[in-house]
Amino acid sequence: MSRDEILSVDRLTMRFGGIVAVQDLSFAAERKKITALIGPNGAGKTTVFNCITGFYKPSDGTIRLAHDDGKVIALERLNDFRIAKQAKVARTFQNIRLFPGMTALENLMVAQHNALMRASGFTLLGLIGAPGYRDAEKRAIGLATDWLRRVNLLDRADDAAGNFAYGDQRRLEIARAMCTEPALLCLDEPAAGLNARESAALSELLLSIRNELGTSILLIEHDMSVVMEISDHIVVMDHGVKIAEGSPREVRDDPKVIAAYLGTDEEEAVAVMEGGS
């Protein structure tokens, strides 16, 4: 894989019994860029995410992740939690998965579990209240505060996440993923259920993550205004296979893409065509 690719998916296939959810899919995501994965419902996008983040073991194919220092990791061979811990891939879920009974701040502290575990000497140093751990915890609270400010939830830091409005929960989940300090951030339909104003704020947030922090983003999204505005590269899937890829402009004008969307859902097809114009 080339030097400026962070993720390279090669001939990925995922079968569930007789169903082939993803077939021979190959694509790459560039470093410090936003790559979007789009396609009609049931195209297999979430399945691709689950393979990348280790929740599914691919039936076939390879997934390679290259860190900035050149280290290459074979994701298909790592277990789920190690993909987040060692490969530094963070994700959000299509159906938000926060810790509803914990506060926003606690949610972001749990995200820093591995760093804090090390600082607490795997609990022993923390139990006796060692100063090193207390400093680490302060830094962790600092990072969490920072992210709460970025996603505009600072005044709700001590409220239970389960009490948040839908849009706020979406942003909090992104903040939580970012608190793991990932190399690659995978977002599964982050704009689903957001109103126009919230979608615009989300676009801005994602752009700032890319521009200021240089985090690479892999994005599944149905909201074409978001996709067309912020993506550097778009991969289009339908029925488990890649049908097109390219810049937002190329994809928008691709007849195969329009046909795929028209074939399933007229509204979405219109959204694709109107999205960037």
Added chain:
Amino acid sequence: MTPIPHETTHASRTAGISALLKTAFINALIALVLFSLMVGIRTEAGSDGQLTYWTRFGDLASLVAAVFGGSILIELLRQWIGSTGTEKLVPPAVKSGMSFVGRYLAPALLIFTLLVPVIFYNQRYILDLAILVLTYVMLGWGLNVVVGLAGLLDLGYVAFYAVGAYSYALLATNFGWSFWVCLPLAGILAAFWGVLLGFPVLRLRGDYLAIVTLAFGEIIRLVIINWQELTGGPNGVSSIPRPSFFGIPLDNSDSGLAARLGIEYSPTHRIVFLFYLILALALLTNWVTIRLRRLPIGRAWEALREDEVACRALGINTTTTKLTAFATGAMFGGFAGAFFATRQGFISPESFTFQESALVLAIVVLGGMGSQLGVALAALAMIGGFELFRSLETYRMLVFGMAMVLIMIWRPRGLIGHRAPTVYLTKAQAISSDLVKEGHG
């Protein structure tokens, strides 16, 4: 048990009568089906070993009628007291009064507990009961780590209690090691078994986890019964050394504590000593748990209870996180077991039946999962209440069961249902129990 629908809205309160009768009718029908075989037909072996049976339809009818009437009564009570809705109905003055009590309840309770041996010095019965209650407080706090924080339903907690008790009993009787050496060993051994038993059950969740842990509790008991050479089998282990005051025995001898201090010997000294010993152990459990909750491991336990998938997506090793919860809970159970052995001086497998696990679990659930104060109150209510009903003899289980049902209707999330955050920026706000998950294994 009568199935009780969960939500009561204001609308359904007035809609009442027909729905009420319908529920009662369904419950009575279920009772009829269940009891017709259990009560309606009585079978016995006749004089020649042949099967004889006769019917008892009168009893059956009265039972079904009782269920019907009881359903109506419970439903009315429920609507009158209200369940989760009550919190919104409580006036603010009462609420602030309650939070005032809440803030000072724990310290007041602690001070009272410290003074118990002084106040009740001459009442041996009360001291013994207090020691029993504190033992269950400690067990409840230990199990709370597994069930309340990590959300892993463990029905075999008594296994670790047994491991702790037998560890101390066998080490002390075979090698003559002192209580203070054996205590940490008992904890470590119990934790070791916790990890060992934890491994195979990690993939299981919910009901499956509950069943397998229940089986493990029984397996340990059966091993103890059958490993005669080591454990003495059903005869148990006797003449277990009593605890010493850091090497000074608490007896009537010349080298005993009383003689050394130049005061008159009384058997109460030992009881008082045992009281403070279990109090110290329980407080240690409490302190460690409270601290662990604020450390990354404790937050990971609670996060695990809330959403295991999200935990894995954040890079948390759920296997080791679950194992540490199992081991920590087991360790406290082991400590309590060692204390039990030294207090009783004799242990046998009979002390470690499923009933104990169920009792401790009931304490945790009744207390409000995850709440330290709630668990302490529940232990007091359960063990104390059980003694209170002693005069009722065989009916006390019945009375007790009914009291439990009523409490769970009144407070379905336990006595203390809200959760306190482990870290905050400006202000720690209690989190309503409606949001907090109970875990699914």
